[in-house]
Every structure is written in structure tokens, then in C-alpha cells.
Amino acid sequence: MWFPILFLIVGVILGLLTNITIPDQYSNYLSIAVLAALDTLFGGLRAQLENTYSHRIFLSGFFFNVSLAAFLAFLGVQLGIDLYLAAIFAFGVRLFQNLAIIRRLLLDKYANRRKKSTTF
Amino acid sequence: MRGRQVVYAFVFLLIGFLLTVSIQHANRSGELIQLNESNVEQDLYYRDQLIDVQEKNKQLRSELVELQENVQNLEQEIANDTDELKDLVNRKNTLQKFTGELPIEGEGIQITLSDTTYDMSEEDHANQYVVHDRHIHLLINELFSAGAKAIAINGQRIYHDSHITCIGPVISVEGNVYPAPFVISAIGDQNTLDTSIQMRNGVIEYLVQDNIDVKLDLSSNIMMREKDSL
Known part of the structure; x- marks a missing residue:
């Protein structure tokens, strides 16, 4: 359990140390990357709770989503249309859905545990 | 279980990295905007100065025109004076010729x-x-x-x-x-x-x-x- 949190701290420190400057026109890609990462995280958590977790689906989903979002953003820049908004929208909706499902699952689990304890 | 943790660790690493980068980016663009604001202020300041200078120029130009007029008037006066002086000198020469102080011909x-x-x-x-x-x-x-x-x-x-x-x-x-x-x-x-x-x-x-x-x-x-x- 501490392993991921340690890596989160390492990632934050890396981000602070590298001091990368991103040109303004690529800030869209950055926002999409953040959203894709968050989406993957919550998707993974949900799958774990539903006991349908799979390494392959998790990793392939992460990379595929990120590359599709990046491609959309690139296309949008080329066409002069804010197509990256579609990716943001999709990721956002998925984030909320996943969160809702996680919340429901956790609540169900909590309720089940209480029921079990009362039966004893 | 271990493999899952490794994957999570990787994802967390990525999220942490991306979040810090985007936060830094946001801060930097904020700085940029602030810089722009100070630029605008400076721009305004310089523009004010320019307007001041232009006004001063205008004033000085009108002063210059006035002074030039004065100079012209003075020149006219001097010319008149010289004309008068020339007349007087001519008259004096004539009189001197009459009195014999100058040769006459x-x-x-x-x-x-x-x-x-x-x-x-x-x-x-x-x-x-x-x-x-x-x-x-x-x-x-x-x-x-x-x-x-x-x-x-x-x-x-x-x-x-x-x-x-x-x-x-x-x-x-x-x-x-x-x-x-x-x-x-x-x-x-x-x-x-x-x-x-x-x-x-x-x-x-x-x-x-x-x-x-x-x-x-x-x-x-x-x-x-x-x-x-x-």
C-alpha cells in the first residue's frame, strides 16, 4: 500500500526538479495527459473493486486512451478546431462515472460488513 | 498483488509528475500574464511621456515661430536702419565733397x-x-x-x-x-x-x-x- 504513495512523492519531486517548460500551444496535450492518467487510475480502482482487474486491459487502456487523446488534440491544432475538448469531455464523464461506481461499491461493501457483524 | 502494486506505482508516478508539471506551467503562464500587465503599465507610462514630449514640442514649435517672426522684424528694422545709414553716409559724402574734404569729380x-x-x-x-x-x-x-x-x-x-x-x-x-x-x-x-x-x-x-x-x-x-x- 505504501509503494504507490512513495512513487507518487517521487513523481512530484521529479516534476519539481526537472523544471520542464512547455510551450503554450502544447498545454492542451498536458491537460489531456493528466486527465488520462487520472481516468486510468480510477478505472483501475473500479475494476479492482469489481474483481475484473487485468494488467493487460489496464495498461493497454492507459496507453491507447492517451495516444487517442493526443491524436485528437493534434488534429484539432491542425484543423484549428478545439478537438481536444472532446477527449477532455469523454475523460471527465468517465471519471465521474467511475467515481460514482466506486462510491456505490464501497457503500455496498460497508453495508454488507455491517449486516454481517449484526448477524453475529 | 505485487504486479498490481507496481502498475499502480507507475501510474501514481506519472500522475505526480504530470500534476507538478502542469502546476508549474500554470504558475509560469500566470507570471507571463503579470509580466504582460507590467508591460501594459510601462507602455502606458511611455505613451504618457510621449504625449508630454509631443505637447512640449508643439509649444516649442509655436515659440520658435514667434521667435522667427521677431528675428524677421529685427532684420527688417536693421535693413531700414542700414538704408537710412547709407542715405546719411551718401549725404555726408556729398557734403564733404562740397566742403572739400573729399575729391570731387x-x-x-x-x-x-x-x-x-x-x-x-x-x-x-x-x-x-x-x-x-x-x-x-x-x-x-x-x-x-x-x-x-x-x-x-x-x-x-x-x-x-x-x-x-x-x-x-x-x-x-x-x-x-x-x-x-x-x-x-x-x-x-x-x-x-x-x-x-x-x-x-x-x-x-x-x-x-x-x-x-x-x-x-x-x-x-x-x-x-x-x-x-x-
């Missing part, structure tokens, strides 16, 4: 009076055939009243205070003695001088009656020197 006439070569008879007195001072006085007075500007006897100028006297056969002009013939030159209008001395019953006639040889020449250029001692 111009057209005029020359009258030569000589003692007659006529054979005198025994009983006549030599005085009757000699040029006297009164003849010369007469002639000079006539010339002056006819408007002669300057008169000279044998090259010596006559002034308002000159004296001409007869000393026997010679004539003294201001102490300088001249024998006959006497050349009297007068500068002035040739026509007027000529007519006035050749009038009927005029000076020439009188002189001829007094047995004096009179020769009259019109000269286009007579020159008289200035007074020796001023």
Missing part, C-alpha cells in the same frame, strides 16, 4: 581768361588789357549762382571763405600766386552753366568788352583734389 565747363594779345596803342594803359580780380569775382559769382558745385582757379579750389586779390599782373588765390592765363573750372550742369555765363549782357560779353580773351570748353570730366589742410 564730374562734368562741367572750363573758362580760360587770358590777357589780350591785341596790339595796344601807346596811349592806352596796360591795366585796360589785363585780367583783374573783379573779372574773376564776377565770373565765379555768376557760376556759383548758376548752380556750380565746385569751382577751381588753375586747379585750386575756391571755398566760401576763399579770397582772391589782384597783385599787379598776377592774382593771388588764398596766398598762392597765379599768372595769366587763368583757367577757371566749374563742376555742374554744363548746359545751365554755359547758358548763364553766355547770356546777352552777361559775364562773357562784359569780359570781352574789357578786352579779355575768353575761351570756353565743355569738359565731360573735371577732377578736383580735396583740401590739403583740413
Whole structure:
């Protein structure tokens, strides 16, 4: 359990140390990357709770989503249309859905545990 | 379980990295905006300064126009003054020429009076055939009243205070003695001088009656020197 949190701290420190400057026109890609990462995280958590977790689906989903979002953003820049908004929208909706499902699952689990304890 | 944790760790690493980068990016763009604001302020400041300078320029330009007008006026005045001065200098020169402080030059006439070569008879007195001072006085007075500007006897100028006297056969002009013939030159209008001395019953006639040889020449250029001692 501490392993991921340690890596989160390492990632934050890396981000602070590298001091990368991103040109303004690529800030869209950055926002999409953040959203894709968050989406993957919550998707993974949900799958774990539903006991349908799979390494392959998790990793392939992460990379595929990120590359599709990046491609959309690139296309949008080329066409002069804010197509990256579609990716943001999709990721956002998925984030909320996943969160809702996680919340429901956790609540169900909590309720089940209480029921079990009362039966004893 | 381990593999899952590794994957999660990887995802968390990525999320942490991306979040910090985007936060830094956001901060930086904020700085950029602030920079722009300060730029705008500076822009405004410089624009104000520019307006000030332009206003000052305008003011200075109008001042310049005013000063140029002043200069023009002064120049005009100076030109007028110089004109006046020139007139005055010309007048002074003319007057100096009259008084003999400067040489004078111009057209005029020359009258030569000589003692007659006529054979005198025994009983006549030599005085009757000699040029006297009164003849010369007469002639000079006539010339002056006819408007002669300057008169000279044998090259010596006559002034308002000159004296001409007869000393026997010679004539003294201001102490300088001249024998006959006497050349009297007068500068002035040739026509007027000529007519006035050749009038009927005029000076020439009188002189001829007094047995004096009179020769009259019109000269286009007579020159008289200035007074020796001023």
C-alpha cells in the first residue's frame, strides 16, 4: 500500500526538479495527459473493486486512451478546431462515472460488513 | 498483488509528475500574464511621456515661430536702419565733397581768361588789357549762382571763405600766386552753366568788352583734389 504513495512523492519531486517548460500551444496535450492518467487510475480502482482487474486491459487502456487523446488534440491544432475538448469531455464523464461506481461499491461493501457483524 | 502494486506505482508516478508539471506551467503562464500587465503599465507610462514630449514640442514649435517672426522684424528694422545709414553716409559724402574734404569729380565747363594779345596803342594803359580780380569775382559769382558745385582757379579750389586779390599782373588765390592765363573750372550742369555765363549782357560779353580773351570748353570730366589742410 505504501509503494504507490512513495512513487507518487517521487513523481512530484521529479516534476519539481526537472523544471520542464512547455510551450503554450502544447498545454492542451498536458491537460489531456493528466486527465488520462487520472481516468486510468480510477478505472483501475473500479475494476479492482469489481474483481475484473487485468494488467493487460489496464495498461493497454492507459496507453491507447492517451495516444487517442493526443491524436485528437493534434488534429484539432491542425484543423484549428478545439478537438481536444472532446477527449477532455469523454475523460471527465468517465471519471465521474467511475467515481460514482466506486462510491456505490464501497457503500455496498460497508453495508454488507455491517449486516454481517449484526448477524453475529 | 505485487504486479498490481507496481502498475499502480507507475501510474501514481506519472500522475505526480504530470500534476507538478502542469502546476508549474500554470504558475509560469500566470507570471507571463503579470509580466504582460507590467508591460501594459510601462507602455502606458511611455505613451504618457510621449504625449508630454509631443505637447512640449508643439509649444516649442509655436515659440520658435514667434521667435522667427521677431528675428524677421529685427532684420527688417536693421535693413531700414542700414538704408537710412547709407542715405546719411551718401549725404555726408556729398557734403564733404562740397566742403572739400573729399575729391570731387564730374562734368562741367572750363573758362580760360587770358590777357589780350591785341596790339595796344601807346596811349592806352596796360591795366585796360589785363585780367583783374573783379573779372574773376564776377565770373565765379555768376557760376556759383548758376548752380556750380565746385569751382577751381588753375586747379585750386575756391571755398566760401576763399579770397582772391589782384597783385599787379598776377592774382593771388588764398596766398598762392597765379599768372595769366587763368583757367577757371566749374563742376555742374554744363548746359545751365554755359547758358548763364553766355547770356546777352552777361559775364562773357562784359569780359570781352574789357578786352579779355575768353575761351570756353565743355569738359565731360573735371577732377578736383580735396583740401590739403583740413
